[in-house]
Amino acid sequence: MDDQDGRAPAVSVVIAGGARAELLRTVASVLGQTLGAIEAVVAGTVGEPVLNRLAGTERVRVVRDGREASGTYVMFLAAGETLDRHACLTLCMTAERSGAQVVSGCGERTLGRCALDVHHTTRDYIGPLETSKVAQHGASTGRLYRRDFLEEHGLWPDTEAEAARACTAAEKVTVVPHGVLRAPPLAVSGALRAKAGRLARAGTSTRAKRLAYRKVLTRLPVRKGSVVFESGRGQVFGGSPRAIYERLRADGHPVHAIWSYAGSRDGFPTDARLVRRTSWGYYWALARAQYWIDDHGLPGHLAKRSETTYIQTWHGAAFEFVGFDRPETKLASRAARRRLQRSIDRFDFVVVGSDHDLRTLLPGLRTKAEPLPVGQPRNDALVTGGDSERLDAVLDELGVDGTDTLVLYIPVDGRHAMALDPERFAEQLGDGFVLLTRDARKHGPGSRVVDVSEVQDLCLLMLLADVLVTDHAPVMFDYALLNRPMFFYTPGLEERVRQRGTYFDLAHEAPGPVAQDQDALAAAVRDYRTFDELYGPARRAFAERFGGYERGNAAKEIVERFFAPQRG
Numbered sequence: 001m002d003d004q005d006g007r008a009p010a011v012s013v014v015i016a017g018g019a020r021a022e023l024l025r026t027v028a029s030v031l032g033q034t035l036g037a038i039e040a041v042v043a044g045t046v047g048e049p050v051l052n053r054l055a056g057t058e059r060v061r062v063v064r065d066g067r068e069a070s071g072t073y074v075m076f077l078a079a080g081e082t083l084d085r086h087a088c089l090t091l092c093m094t095a096e097r098s099g100a101q102v103v104s105g106c107g108e109r110t111l112g113r114c115a116l117d118v119h120h121t122t123r124d125y126i127g128p129l130e131t132s133k134v135a136q137h138g139a140s141t142g143r144l145y146r147r148d149f150l151e152e153h154g155l156w157p158d159t160e161a162e163a164a165r166a167c168t169a170a171e172k173v174t175v176v177p178h179g180v181l182r183a184p185p186l187a188v189s190g191a192l193r194a195k196a197g198r199l200a201r202a203g204t205s206t207r208a209k210r211l212a213y214r215k216v217l218t219r220l221p222v223r224k225g226s227v228v229f230e231s232g233r234g235q236v237f238g239g240s241p242r243a244i245y246e247r248l249r250a251d252g253h254p255v256h257a258i259w260s261y262a263g264s265r266d267g268f269p270t271d272a273r274l275v276r277r278t279s280w281g282y283y284w285a286l287a288r289a290q291y292w293i294d295d296h297g298l299p300g301h302l303a304k305r306s307e308t309t310y311i312q313t314w315h316g317a318a319f320e321f322v323g324f325d326r327p328e329t330k331l332a333s334r335a336a337r338r339r340l341q342r343s344i345d346r347f348d349f350v351v352v353g354s355d356h357d358l359r360t361l362l363p364g365l366r367t368k369a370e371p372l373p374v375g376q377p378r379n380d381a382l383v384t385g386g387d388s389e390r391l392d393a394v395l396d397e398l399g400v401d402g403t404d405t406l407v408l409y410i411p412v413d414g415r416h417a418m419a420l421d422p423e424r425f426a427e428q429l430g431d432g433f434v435l436l437t438r439d440a441r442k443h444g445p446g447s448r449v450v451d452v453s454e455v456q457d458l459c460l461l462m463l464l465a466d467v468l469v470t471d472h473a474p475v476m477f478d479y480a481l482l483n484r485p486m487f488f489y490t491p492g493l494e495e496r497v498r499q500r501g502t503y504f505d506l507a508h509e510a511p512g513p514v515a516q517d518q519d520a521l522a523a524a525v526r527d528y529r530t531f532d533e534l535y536g537p538a539r540r541a542f543a544e545r546f547g548g549y550e551r552g553n554a555a556k557e558i559v560e561r562f563f564a565p566q567r568g
Contacts, residue, residue, distance in 0.1 A: 018079025316474020
């Protein structure tokens with residue numbers, strides 16, 4: 001197939017934004033394809049330096065939405081991934097010959113060997129039972145899709161889940177036994193490279209990745225200045241890891257930042273490398289990182305090498321029992337308790353916000369890590385007041401009138417266990433009140449409920465809110481620092497306390513009214529000014545008890561201790 005004969009299909013390669021160097025490397029690999037009828041479509045927000053670099057480049061477009069791609073065929077890449085120079089030509093030739101809606105090569109080259117190289121010849125999968133086998137590989141990159149097929153089925157396979165749906169929906173998927181994506185060569189010995197190849201050929205299962213991590217990846221040299229960040233097990237770009245990351249960027253420290261994500265890449269930083277949680281890239285990044293920084297706990301089966309420093313920021317002061325204090329841990333098998341201890345023993349430092357953490361969290365975890373009594377970086381803005389321009393921008397994005405009383409509802413289990421009926425509660429509050437909550441359900445015209453699911457930084461929502469409604473979520477400890485009214489809606493709390501155990505009696509020590517039914521709660525919130533004055537002393541005592549170390553400079557202190565020396 002020759003791109004000069006006018007018969008070559010047009011291919012749009014959609015590239016998710018990322019760090020500058022990785023993004024430019026990916027674009028260069030697209031432009032270097034032997035198939036000439038091709039365009040690189042950079043989708044999402046990119047920095048000014050990248051825009052300047054790409055401006056005027058032939059066959060490159062920067063767009064907000066990758067669906068603006070115009071090719072007959074569409075392919076997806078993540079920043080940092082590079083194509084074999086014949087990849088698009090090979091896939092297009094195969095698509096034209098086979099008539100398949102989806103053509104897949106090897107999804108990625110891992111440790112010098114294609115991780116999906118399971119065929120020695122081109123193979124067709126026809127019908128849902130067959131195409132679903134390809135879907136199980138889960139890769140969202142390294143595949144070529146007919147655009148008319150995607151439009152017909154309303155698909156846009158830029159995530160693993162959507163890629164699996166596309167393969168399942170296709171009448172025919174063709175898999176070729178050729179590497180499509182290329183990884184940079186490793187400067188390792190021949191023996192180690194051979195072992196890497198054998199491990200990679202084992203496939204993309206968790207077992208294969210664990211084996212490769214333990215036997216090969218942790219023998220590679222640590223990359224100085226490399227930091228892996230994770231928050232909420234990859235669900236959000238938030239928490240204390242985000243605050244530390246933003247401080248590093250603001251201070252200009254030359255770190256190689258890597259963020260883990262578990263679902264969508266939306267909302268994650270474009271000036272960091274993004275790796276999907278539990279992917280090969282994730283294992284690779286953790287194995288070579290100089291620092292791990294997270295707030296829940298990285299996968300327990302991954303041993304930490306001695307050259308790596310693990311800073312555990314945790315996700316909130318303890319109300320319910322944690323770690324080895326939890327009833328289910330006490331009832332677990334001896335082997336399960338040993339696994340938990342090994343996972344915790346990886347911590348080198350644990351960030352704490354108060355004496356309460358020293359008395360509960362650290363003993364409950366049975367950790368020997370050094371406590372960092374600097375307060376929680378995520379709470380710095382709550383102490384200092386945050387960035388007013390950023391707060392105004394969030395208000396505009398949410399379409400909220402700043403003159404209304406903003407009530408933030410955050411239950412412990414988030415949107416998956418919402419005890420309140422948001423629409424009814426907002427109606428009970430009446431005019432002048434707006435309910436902010438993470439509830440993606442559609443609300444009718446005139447609704448006073450605003451879905452804030454897209455705002456990943458919970459600190460911003462707390463700064464905007466005039467009133468907090470929660471049950472026993474850790475957000476209560478953070479919001480107390482603002483000394484604003486708090487209300488507690490706790491149906492079923494007694495049963496939860498009986499099952500899980502707690503470090504204090506919230507029903508008697510809450511710094512605000514405690515309600516068991518929604519009507520009583522609404523009546524109390526409507527009269528929040530009265531309760532504001534009544535509970536003022538209790539709130540201040542609560543904030544001191546559970547946030548006594550909060551001074552508004554936690555991120556600065558952590559950055560200066562661990563990263564400032566690297567400038568030299």
